[in-house]
Amino acid sequence: xxxxxxxxxxxxxxxxxxxxxxxxxxxxxxxxxxxxxxxxxxxxxxxxxxxxxxxxxxxxxxxxxxxxxxxxxxxxxxxxxxxxxxxxxxxxxxxxxxxxxxxxxxxxxxxxxxxxxxxxxxxxxxxxxxxxxxxxxxxxxxxxxxxxxxxxxxxxxxxxxxxxxxxxxxxxxxxxxxxxxxxxxxxxxxxxxxxxxxxxxxxxxxxxxxxxxxxxxxxxxxxxxxxxxxxxxxx
Amino acid sequence: xxxxxxxxxxxxxxxxxxxxxxxxxxxxxxxxxxxxxxxxxxxxxxxxxxxxxxxxxxxxxxxxxxxxxxxxxxxxxxxxxxxxxxxxxxxxxxxxxxxxxxxxxxxxxxxxxxxxxxxxxxxxxxxxxxxxxxxxxxxxxxxxxxxxxxxxxxxxxxxxxxxxxxxxxxxxxxxxxxxxxxxxxxxxxxxxxxxxxxxxxxxxxxxxxxxxxxxxxxxxxxxxxxxxxxxxxxxxxxxxxxxxxxxxxxxxxxxxxxxxxxxxxxxxxxxxxxxxxxxxxxxxxxxxxxxxxxxxxxxxxxxxxxxxxxxxxxxxxxxxxxxxxxxxxxxxxxxxxxxxxxxxxxxxxxxxxxxxxxxxxxxxxxxxxxxx
Ligand SMILES: Nc1ncnc2c1ncn2[C@@H]1O[C@H](COP(=O)(O)OP(=O)(O)OP(=O)(O)O)[C@@H](O)[C@H]1O
Ligand SMILES: [Mg+2]
Numbered sequence: 001x002x003x004x005x006x007x008x009x010x011x012x013x014x015x016x017x018x019x020x021x022x023x024x025x026x027x028x029x030x031x032x033x034x035x036x037x038x039x040x041x042x043x044x045x046x047x048x049x050x051x052x053x054x055x056x057x058x059x060x061x062x063x064x065x066x067x068x069x070x071x072x073x074x075x076x077x078x079x080x081x082x083x084x085x086x087x088x089x090x091x092x093x094x095x096x097x098x099x100x101x102x103x104x105x106x107x108x109x110x111x112x113x114x115x116x117x118x119x120x121x122x123x124x125x126x127x128x129x130x131x132x133x134x135x136x137x138x139x140x141x142x143x144x145x146x147x148x149x150x151x152x153x154x155x156x157x158x159x160x161x162x163x164x165x166x167x168x169x170x171x172x173x174x175x176x177x178x179x180x181x182x183x184x185x186x187x188x189x190x191x192x193x194x195x196x197x198x199x200x201x202x203x204x205x206x207x208x209x210x211x212x213x214x215x216x217x218x219x220x221x222x223x224x225x226x227x228x229x230x231x232x233x234x235x
Numbered sequence: 236x237x238x239x240x241x242x243x244x245x246x247x248x249x250x251x252x253x254x255x256x257x258x259x260x261x262x263x264x265x266x267x268x269x270x271x272x273x274x275x276x277x278x279x280x281x282x283x284x285x286x287x288x289x290x291x292x293x294x295x296x297x298x299x300x301x302x303x304x305x306x307x308x309x310x311x312x313x314x315x316x317x318x319x320x321x322x323x324x325x326x327x328x329x330x331x332x333x334x335x336x337x338x339x340x341x342x343x344x345x346x347x348x349x350x351x352x353x354x355x356x357x358x359x360x361x362x363x364x365x366x367x368x369x370x371x372x373x374x375x376x377x378x379x380x381x382x383x384x385x386x387x388x389x390x391x392x393x394x395x396x397x398x399x400x401x402x403x404x405x406x407x408x409x410x411x412x413x414x415x416x417x418x419x420x421x422x423x424x425x426x427x428x429x430x431x432x433x434x435x436x437x438x439x440x441x442x443x444x445x446x447x448x449x450x451x452x453x454x455x456x457x458x459x460x461x462x463x464x465x466x467x468x469x470x471x472x473x474x475x476x477x478x479x480x481x482x483x484x485x486x487x488x489x490x491x492x493x494x495x496x497x498x499x500x501x502x503x504x505x506x507x508x509x510x511x512x513x514x515x516x517x518x519x520x521x522x523x524x525x526x527x528x529x530x531x532x533x534x535x536x537x538x539x540x541x542x543x544x545x546x547x548x549x550x551x552x553x554x555x556x557x558x559x560x561x562x563x564x565x566x567x568x569x570x571x572x573x574x575x576x577x578x579x580x581x582x583x584x585x586x587x588x589x590x591x592x593x594x595x596x597x598x599x600x601x602x603x604x605x606x607x
Contacts, residue, residue, distance in 0.1 A: 048602050057520060057599045078524070081598075085522025092601055096517045098238075100245030112237055113523055141245070157521075169602050 003066070004165040004197035005031040005054060010063030011220075012049055023049045024060065025220030031165065036191045036198045038208050041217035047201040048169065050217060054199065055088055055167045056080045068164035085113055089158030091168035091187075095150035097142040103153050104129070104138040107160045114161045121160075128156040131193075132186055148179035152186060159190050166191070166198040172207050185210050238518075239534040250535075253503050254543050260496040261540075261578050262547035264489060265566070268574050269551060271485035273563030278481065279472050281346065281375075281407040281414045286353050287323075287445035289453045290471045294464040298474035300327045304440040309460055316455045317448045323352035324441035326422050329412065332389040335397070337382035343374075344409040345391075347422030347441070354445055356416045361385035361402025366418055372398035375413035376405050389415070394425045410476050443471075493581050501585030504536065508589040512596055519598035529590045536586035540579050548575075 012024040023046040031037055041047045052058035054065060056072050065072045067087050075083065084090075097106055104125055111121030129135045132152045142150055151171055158166050168187060172180030184200070188210035191198045200211070208214050215222040243250045276283065291313055296303035305324070313322040326347035333340050348354040350364045356373045364371050374383060383389060383400060390397045398417065407414040417425075426439030446453060446465070457465040466474075473479050508515075515528060548571070555564050 052599055052602045055520070055602070057602060081519070081522050081524055083522075084520065084598075088522075090520055090601065092517065092520075096513075096601070098514060098518075100238075100242040105241065109237060110521060113521075113527070 002033055002069070003030050004033055004035075004068055005029065005199065006066040007054060008064045010053060010060045010065060012046075012053055012058070013061045022220050024053065024063075026063070027221050029054075029215070029222055031197045031199060033195055033197055034191065035212045036188050036210065037200070038211040038214045039199060039201045039217055039222065040203065040205065040208075040214060041201075042203065045217045046220060047203075047217055050222075051167050051169055051199070051201050055090060056084050085110075086161065087164045089161070089163035089166040091151070091154045091158050091166065091171045093170045093173050095142070095147075095154040095174075097150055097153055097157070099142055102139050102141055103134060103145070106142075106153055106157050110157055110160045116161070124160065125156070128159060131190075132156050146179075147175050148182060151175065151179075151183045155183070155186055155190060159194060159196075162194065162196075164196055166196065168198065168200040170202055171200060172202060172204055177206065180204065180207055181209070236531070236534050239531045239538070243535060243538070249507070250539065253500070254539050256499055256503070257496065257539055257582070258543035258547050258550075260492060260499065261544050262550050264492045264496065264578060265547055265551045265571070265574055266554065267485065267489055267492065268570060269555065269564045269566040270562070271482065271489065272567070272570055273565040274485065275478070275482055276406070276565045277408055277563040278411050278478050279409065279475050281344075281409045282468070282472055282475065284406055285445060285468070287447055288468050289446040289448050289456075289465050290325075290468065291444040291446060291456060291460070291463055291465050292442075292471075294462050296464075298464075298466050298470055299476075300325070300442045300471070300474075301329075303442050305442065305444055305463070306440050307438065309463060310441075310444055312459050313444050313446060313456050316459065317446055317452050320353060321447040323349050323354045323445050324419070325354055325443050325445055326419075326439075326441040327409070327443075328425075329410070330394075331392045332383075332415065333392065334381065334383045335388040335390060337387075339381045339383075340392075341378060341381040341383065342412050343378070343415045344412045345422075345425075346409070346414050346416050347419055347425075348416060350418055353447060356402075356404040356407065358402035359405050361400070364401055364416070364418060366420070368401070368418055369421065370396070370398055371401040371418075373402045373404055373416040374400050375407040375415070376403040377408070377413045378415075379403070391425070396421070396425055410478075493577060496578060497581035497585040499585075500536065500540070500582050501588055504532070504586055504589040505592065508532070508592050512592075513600065515593050515596040516598055516600035519596065520601035525594055528593050532589050532593060533583060533586055536582050537579070540582040544575050544578060 007027055007029040010024055010027045011022060013020045013022050015021050039047060039050065049058065053060045056067065067083065070083065101109060107125040107128065108121055129138055132155055134149055134152050134156065137145060137149060171183055175183060184207045187198055187200065213224065215224055291305065291309065292298060293303040293305065310322060310324050328345040330343060330345060331340050332343050350366045358373055364373055372389065385400055385402060387400045388397055389400065423439055446456065453465045457463060518528060558564050
């Protein structure tokens with residue numbers, strides 16, 4: 001199995017001169033194709049920092065990161081932008097759709113950026129929208145959609161360019177329990193059907209049913225099964 | 236342009252508002268420019284329409300026609316350089332005339348020219364004069380408002396000489412006054428009569444010599460004659476009394492309008508851009524290149540400024556048709572082009588600060604922000 005994301009000894013320090021704070025501390029992680037991973041952690045534990053570093057938005061203080069075999073070290077801003085376009089799909093808190101694009105155009109826009117052919121991108125967009133149940137909504141503006149529908153459009157947009165890996169930042173935060181679970185299930189379904197990988201950051205432990213692995217961000221490092229086992233026992 | 240167009244489609248009210256403001260400003264720019272040009276033309280059309288590109292003036296005259304005095308000797312020297320047909324004397328005299336039939340006075344400028352030379356007036360109504368004509372004049376058609384037309388007789392107040400109007404010309408003003416063309420021999424009579432203190436035999440001097448010449452020839456003429464300067468038509472026009480002051484104030488207004496246009500647009504776009512900061516963060520995180528976003532902003536500004544210019548051009552032409560004749564208005568194609576290019580240029584300059592702002596947005600802002 002090939003590694004879609006590999007992080008080795010990644011450290012991120014914040015601080016001015018004397019007082020530095022290690023948010024990520026020699027963090028190691030490998031995510032393989034077909035894997036859906038959840039990262040849990042309390043507020044301020046560094047979840048956003050972790051996701052930004054893995055998603056090529058933030059350069060770590062030290063350590064190395066590979067996306068789909070490509071190292072992020074020594075890449076300039078332009079190259080990182082191009083890599084995000086081609087290899088990474090993002091889902092943000094609150095969906096963050098562009099208010100002035102209709103649902104279908106949200107998908108076609110990223111396809112245009114990646115210079116996909118018109119016919120090919122229309123077909124791919126149609127396929128994604130049908131699978132995610134937003135086909136009927138394709139010519140609506142985001143303002144006319146429910147929160148769950150918006151996140152489904154965000155899922156479709158994130159997968160549009162066939163990225164190697166999808167990063168989701170609290171995708172369920174603005175949704176109720178049922179809608180949230182549905183969104184997570186759909187991310188998991190897409191990971192399987194696309195044969196790619198996904199990393200979801202969340203603080204909601206009820207959303208983990210479809211995740212292959214659950215990791216905890218503690219003291220700047222990722223640790224496997226700790227609270228999860230306790231949680232599972234309780235249920 | 237994908238984003239730019241769709242955003243404008245979605246926020247029609249917001250972009251229409253900007254367009255209306257730009258339209259009003261660009262209309263004002265075009266309109267004031269047209270008035271300035273019209274005023275300029277009404278002021279100096281007689282000199283502007285001369286086929287001469289250089290003028291020979293006395294070097295202590297500070298480029299002003301009326302202060303300069305030249306004689307036949309200088310004309311002969313100039314002719315020897317540029318050829319007989321490309322040099323002609325011009326004598327200028329402001330005066331007041333009364334029309335014999337009507338009880339009106341009019342301020343005019345006498346132009347005494349060689350009726351066979353290059354400065355001979357182009358008569359549109361009536362008959363042209365020859366150098367042999369005596370007591371006849373060709374007048375600017377604007378004098379018709381004072382009741383002076385072909386066949387009228389006008390009397391010069393200063394000299395008491397009377398002239399029969401043989402024909403009229405169009406667009407011949409000097410210092411906002413209609414021009415009355417007379418022959419060189421009548422000029423000598425007029426001047427001889429005015430300075431009849433013994434020296435009546437001497438021929439009265441002319442003011443300037445108009446030249447149709449290359450710049451090399453102009454230099455040659457200047458070198459050949461002492462105490463003489465050769466100036467361009469542009470320099471001559473800006474030395475016409477009142478012209479520079481008038482044009483400077485109008486130019487000032489136009490310059491301010493341009494600055495206001497750029498400023499208004501810049502502020503509007505800047506505010507819109509700030510509102511969209513998080514959107515730009517998301518777009519960058521998704522892999523949109525900065526150049527793409529910059530073109531998006533610039534594209535919107537281009538569309539808005541070109542569209543509002545087009546509408547205001549139509550408005551300007553419509554307005555021009557409804558304008559009374561006493562309000563001179565003139566817009567040549569080259570002036571329109573220059574104004575439009577400048578306006579678009581200033582708009583783009585205003586858009587630049589928004590582009591800088593967009594460039595400063597960090598894609599990192601997309602992650603970990605709950606608010607939209
Ligand atoms: N640019 C920065 N400069 C300095 N400190 C920062 C910066 N960004 C984040 N931090 C600090 O790093 C720590 C981790 O922040 P981060 O946003 O990654 O936490 P988080 O786990 O995402 O929290 P939450 O669940 O509240 O979103 C916090 O203590 C925060 O104050
Ligand atoms: Mg966070």
